[in-house]
Amino acid sequence: MNPTASSEPAAASAIDVSCRRPLLVLLLSAAAWLVIASAFALICSIKFHSPDFLAGAAWLTYGRAHPAASSAFLYGFCLQSGLGVSLWLLARLGRTRLAHHWLATAGAVFWNLGVTVGVFGVLAGDRTGFEALELPGYATPMLFIGYALTGICGALTFHQRQQQPLYVSQWFVFAALFWFPWIYSTAQLLLVTFPVRGVMQSAIAWWYANNLRVVWLWLAGLGAVFYLVPKLARRELQNRNLALSAFWLILLFGSWGGIPNSAPLPAWMPALSTVGTVLTTVALLAVSLSVWKTAGRGAGPPGALENLPLRFVRFGALAFLVAGFMRVLGSIPPVSNVTDLTWFGPATDQLNTYGFFAMVSFGAAYWILPRVMGLDFPWARLARAHFWLASLGVVLLAAPLAIAGVLEGLKLRNPDNAFMDVVKATLPCLRLSTMGDLLMALGHAAFLANLAGLAARFYLPRAASLFSSLTLDLHKPAGAKP
Amino acid sequence: MNYGPLLFLAAFFALAGSWFGFVLTPQAQVGRLQTTNMLGGATLYPQARPGLARQGLEVYRANGCADCHSQQVRQSGTVCNAVLSETGTNLPAVLAALLKLKPALSEPDARQWLSTLPRPVLEGLKPAEADAAVKVLNGAGAKAAVWIVPVGPDLARGWGKRRNVARDFIFDYPVALGSQRIGPDLANLSARQPDAGWHLRHLYAPRLEVKDSAMPPYRFLFERRKVERSPSPDAMVLPPGLAPPPGHEIVPKPEALALVAYLLSLRAEAPLFEAPLSVAPGPPAVAPGPTAGATAGAAAGTTSTNTAPTNAPATP
Numbered sequence: 001m002n003p004t005a006s007s008e009p010a011a012a013s014a015i016d017v018s019c020r021r022p023l024l025v026l027l028l029s030a031a032a033w034l035v036i037a038s039a040f041a042l043i044c045s046i047k048f049h050s051p052d053f054l055a056g057a058a059w060l061t062y063g064r065a066h067p068a069a070s071s072a073f074l075y076g077f078c079l080q081s082g083l084g085v086s087l088w089l090l091a092r093l094g095r096t097r098l099a100h101h102w103l104a105t106a107g108a109v110f111w112n113l114g115v116t117v118g119v120f121g122v123l124a125g126d127r128t129g130f131e132a133l134e135l136p137g138y139a140t141p142m143l144f145i146g147y148a149l150t151g152i153c154g155a156l157t158f159h160q161r162q163q164q165p166l167y168v169s170q171w172f173v174f175a176a177l178f179w180f181p182w183i184y185s186t187a188q189l190l191l192v193t194f195p196v197r198g199v200m201q202s203a204i205a206w207w208y209a210n211n212l213r214v215v216w217l218w219l220a221g222l223g224a225v226f227y228l229v230p231k232l233a234r235r236e237l238q239n240r241n242l243a244l245s246a247f248w249l250i251l252l253f254g255s256w257g258g259i260p261n262s263a264p265l266p267a268w269m270p271a272l273s274t275v276g277t278v279l280t281t282v283a284l285l286a287v288s289l290s291v292w293k294t295a296g297r298g299a300g301p302p303g304a305l306e307n308l309p310l311r312f313v314r315f316g317a318l319a320f321l322v323a324g325f326m327r328v329l330g331s332i333p334p335v336s337n338v339t340d341l342t343w344f345g346p347a348t349d350q351l352n353t354y355g356f357f358a359m360v361s362f363g364a365a366y367w368i369l370p371r372v373m374g375l376d377f378p379w380a381r382l383a384r385a386h387f388w389l390a391s392l393g394v395v396l397l398a399a400p401l402a403i404a405g406v407l408e409g410l411k412l413r414n415p416d417n418a419f420m421d422v423v424k425a426t427l428p429c430l431r432l433s434t435m436g437d438l439l440m441a442l443g444h445a446a447f448l449a450n451l452a453g454l455a456a457r458f459y460l461p462r463a464a465s466l467f468s469s470l471t472l473d474l475h476k477p478a479g480a481k482p
Numbered sequence: 483m484n485y486g487p488l489l490f491l492a493a494f495f496a497l498a499g500s501w502f503g504f505v506l507t508p509q510a511q512v513g514r515l516q517t518t519n520m521l522g523g524a525t526l527y528p529q530a531r532p533g534l535a536r537q538g539l540e541v542y543r544a545n546g547c548a549d550c551h552s553q554q555v556r557q558s559g560t561v562c563n564a565v566l567s568e569t570g571t572n573l574p575a576v577l578a579a580l581l582k583l584k585p586a587l588s589e590p591d592a593r594q595w596l597s598t599l600p601r602p603v604l605e606g607l608k609p610a611e612a613d614a615a616v617k618v619l620n621g622a623g624a625k626a627a628v629w630i631v632p633v634g635p636d637l638a639r640g641w642g643k644r645r646n647v648a649r650d651f652i653f654d655y656p657v658a659l660g661s662q663r664i665g666p667d668l669a670n671l672s673a674r675q676p677d678a679g680w681h682l683r684h685l686y687a688p689r690l691e692v693k694d695s696a697m698p699p700y701r702f703l704f705e706r707r708k709v710e711r712s713p714s715p716d717a718m719v720l721p722p723g724l725a726p727p728p729g730h731e732i733v734p735k736p737e738a739l740a741l742v743a744y745l746l747s748l749r750a751e752a753p754l755f756e757a758p759l760s761v762a763p764g765p766p767a768v769a770p771g772p773t774a775g776a777t778a779g780a781a782a783g784t785t786s787t788n789t790a791p792t793n794a795p796a797t798p
Contacts, residue, residue: 048664051688051698058702063546125544129656158486166484174486175493182497186505191656198652200513202659207504211497251493255500262556263659264646266511272503341552341663412663415638419666423696 011095016372018097019088022104022153023372024455026084027365029112031448033076034358036119038441040069045434049427059123067127067134068119074212075135075143076115078353079180080108081361082220083150086173088368089227090154093170094161103153111146114139130191130201132209137192144184151177168243172223175251176216183211199264210258213349214327217357218250221320222287224364225313229295232310232367238293242286249283257327260345261336277331284324291317308383312363315391319355323348326402338413343426344405351398354440359390362447369454378453382446389443396436404429512648521753522761530653531747538744541737543656545700552660553669553748557645558634560758562612567600568625575622583615600762602629629760642670643751644759650750665697671748681742682734687724703738706730 044066046053054060083104091098098104118135121127126136135143154177158170187208190196196204230237237243256276259269295314326348330339339345366383370376377383404426411422517526531539542548564583569576573596580592583603587595595601603626604615612628619626632644646669651657675681683690686704688697704718709731717731726732734742753759 047698048696051696055698056701058545061545061700061702062698063549064544066546066549127544127546129543129548129658131661164484166489171489174489178490178493179497182494182501186501190505195655196509196513198512198515198654199648199657199659200509201655201657202651203508204505207500211500248492251496252499255497256503259504260661262554264554264648264650266508266648269504269508276500337556337558340556341554341661343662345661408663412639413635415635415640419639420692420694423664424694 011097012092013374015091015095015097016374018101019091020372022098022101022108022150023084023088023368025105025108026080026087026150027369028451028455029108030077030081030084030361031365031444031451033072033080033115034444035441035448037069037073037077038437038444040065040072042434042437042441044069045430045437048430049434058125064123064125064127068122070132071122071134072115072119073353074132075118076112078217078357078361079147080111080115081365082176082217082357083108083147083154085224085361085364085368086177086220087150087154087157088372089169089173089223090157090161093163093167093227094157095163096157096160098153099156099160100153103156104150107146107149107151107153109146110142110149114142114144114146117142128192130187130205130208132212133187133191133205137188140188140192144181147181147184151181167227168237168240168247169223169227171244171247172219172226175247176219176223179211179216179219183208183216202263203259203265203269206258206260206263207255211255213353214257215250215254217353218254218320221316221357221360222246222250224360225287225291225317225320228309228313228360228363228367229291229317232313233295235294237290239290242290246283246286246290249280249286253277253279253283257331260340261331261333262340274331274333278328280324281328284321284328288317288321308387309363309367311387312359312366315387316356316360316363319351319359319394323351323356323398326351338409339405340409342405342408342412343401343429344409347398347401347405350401351394354390355394355398359394362386362390365447365451369451373454373458375454375457377450378457379446379450382450386443386446386450389439389446393436393438393440393443396439397433398436400429400432400436404433515649515652517652518649518754521755521758525752527752527754528650528653528750531744534740534743535747536744537736538740538742538747539654539656539658541703541741542658542744547668548658548660550660550662550664550697551666551668552663553646553667554659555636555642555644555646555667555669555750556634557632557637557757560630560632561606562609563602563629563631563760564604564607564612564615564619564626565600565602565629565760566596566619566624566626569596569599570623570625572623576619576624579618579622579624583618605631606633627760630758632757632759636667640674641667642673643761644753644757646750647754647757649754649756668745668748669750672746673749673751676746678742678746681745682718682738683720685738685741686718686732686734687720690721690724700738703735703741704732705735706732 043054043060044062047055047062047065058064087098087104115135118139121136121139122134126138127134128136154173158174158177187204190204191201191208195201226237226243253276257273257280258277259265259273261270261274263270295310295317326344329335330344330348366377407429408422408426411417411425412419517528519525520527530536566580576596577589577592580596580603581587581589584592603619604612607615609628616626616628634645636642637644650669651659680691684692684697685700687699688695706726707730709729713731714733716733718733720726720732753761
């Protein structure tokens with residue numbers, strides 16, 4: 001079922017109201033974590049050219065601030081905003097209210113508690129040492145309960161849908177909903193609770209990181225893309241079957257990846273990982289073709305702010321393609337001999353997580369929240385500034401890092417280049433990427449300000465009227481809302 | 483396909499496939515690796531790191547050293563060298579054989595060449611070529627052998643003698659392979675820089691030891707305190723700009739000593755079946771973990787005697 005095929009269902013506003021509280025909690029705290037993450041990322045970035053910057057305190061050393069930034073971003077922002085958008089999509093596309101929406105709200109509270117405890121643990125020196133799974137073990141129960149509550153709400157909403165035929169987005173979002181608990185429990189059990197021996201730790205950590213940063217983010221992000229693009233371009237989704245084949249390809253081949261060719265593991269593992277990664281090319285092309293045919297030519301709706309979500313989503317779709325191809329390239333042995341263990345990997349990762357997933361999430365938030373709250377964002381100009389800051393920031397972050405990675409890799413191939421000279425050669429690129437980090441941090445602050453402003457705009461009059469009704473007329477029931 | 487349960491099963495089986503491939507199968511293959519004999523000897527490898535070094539790995543993890551330092555030496559392949567170790571008694575025959583193998587050499591040069599043995603006659607050969615060369619030399623009564631030599635940019639840089647293999651890490655938790663080389667690879671750090679004093683000074687003020695280093699200082703691993711009755715033997719010897727005011731001294735905290743013990747236990751050069759290389763006979767060229775770690779603890783106590791880095795590597 002295509003979201004543009006029929007006029008707005010009668011229940012749309014009721015659905016939005018049922019999503020209001022969980023979505024506000026999820027997206028507002030996601031934005032807050034995003035600002036925290038980019039503050040830490042900025043500190044880390046500065047340390048590359050001034051290593052003495054904030055070096056005195058243990059909790060601000062690079063090896064703690066860096067995992068704090070990446071965990072706050074991945075768990076605080078990505079998973080949280082992904083869940084929020086997914087819940088709304090499941091409710092809207094299923095033409096049903098959010099089932100037991102208090103479950104999602106409670107889940108969000110637990111989740112944020114877990115991330116908070118975890119990030120403080122990382123800063124205190126309790127990081128696990130496994131990339132993408134840095135939050136210490138004692139944060140896990142809270143995270144797990146938080147996800148379970150939110151996920152159950154999503155699954156129940158999916159189950160009670162009023163519309164039997166499924167739209168493409170529902171496939172992606174529903175698979176993502178189950179993907180995370182499986183990979184997280186495997187990684188948590190085998191790496192932290194009952195650790196496996198030797199390099200198996202690295203193999204599982206790579207498997208988990210790939211499943212989280214590639215498969216989960218792709219599933220959740222593309223679910224939003226396939227809903228928003230037809231909606232915003234006011235055209236039906238073209239080549240629906242291409243989108244569905246992308247779903248199957250990502251499911252089948254996406255999770256066979258992430259193991260670097262240099263890994264001290266049996267040689268078949270990196271080889272298989274390369275094959276799986278290369279096969280995702282087909283998915284990349286299928287998604288891009290489908291999105292391009294739907295929104296490439298079609299003009300967005302008139303009005304600047306109306307157009308804004310589409311700009312975010314288009315940027316995200318482009319970054320998806322570029323990052324996906326960088327990932328494929330970086331997995332092929334002749335290239336990976338140069339790019340492995342250099343800045344090229346982080347560049348690919350940043351482009352995928354920030355350039356694709358975060359940008360799509362921003363677009364979704366700018367589209368969904370005004371509907372859910374029944375109000376417009378307070379500062380339209382700030383939102384437009386956010387788009388320019390974020391897109392310029394991502395480009396300034398990822399492009400110099402990719403260049404630095406190739407440069408570093410090529411220079412390291414020649415043993416006559418002293419290591420310090422190689423490091424120095426990458427410095428100009430690292431300085432540029434600090435600029436990117438700074439622009440992104442400013443953009444994220446603008447995003448948080450707009451979200452907080454919207455929440456204030458919604459709740460302040462209600463609080464004021466509640467206060468006056470309580471003080472003026474004590475006989476009126478306190479819970480009465482306009 | 484419009485049914486939730488079917489969609490659920492599809493996702494489940496897709497993920498179960500990759501779980502089977504990348505979690506279960508490798509666990510069966512390398513999940514229970516044990517110590518083994520080194521090639522050409524009865525020494526067991528690897529040995530568990532000593533206690534202090536194991537505590538050091540915790541410091542390494544907590545402060546994210548692996549964010550900037552990999553522990554994965556890569557190798558692009560192996561070549562064979564024909565190595566002459568003894569001339570034997572029939573010197574003219576050996577000279578003739580040598581000149582046949584190295585036509586560029588003149589006879590006086592060849593005599594000179596033979597004075598420092600063992601040394602490779604021909605390098606970078608295929609196994610069959612190396613066998614042929616060795617046959618020529620042995621036929622002349624000399625003692626020659628084929629040496630297996632791993633090659634690659636990392637090895638040429640002096641970061642190790644062979645690639646890292648799964649067995650190098652069986653006793654580590656967490657395994658700190660790292661994903662980036664913002665700093666140099668550390669898999670064989672103790673072979674390059676065995677001086678504990680150097681490591682302590684480098685942790686306290688990296689640019690003291692390595693010019694323009696991008697490493698942040700780790701001064702929170704050190705303690706500045708008043709000198710009590712007599713200065714501590716552990717006190718750091720620092721240049722005027724960094725030295726504490728008179729009456730004070732800077733000593734490494736236990737974490738710093740543990741971290742240095744761990745760094746000095748980093749050495750993975752043993753010749754193994756899965757990563758063969760030839761080592762010179764005589765005193766064992768490979769010191770397994772415990773020896774290095776044990777000396778680390780002892781050496782860490784003698785930092786006051788450190789004056790200048792004696793064997794600082796060219797590319798630390």
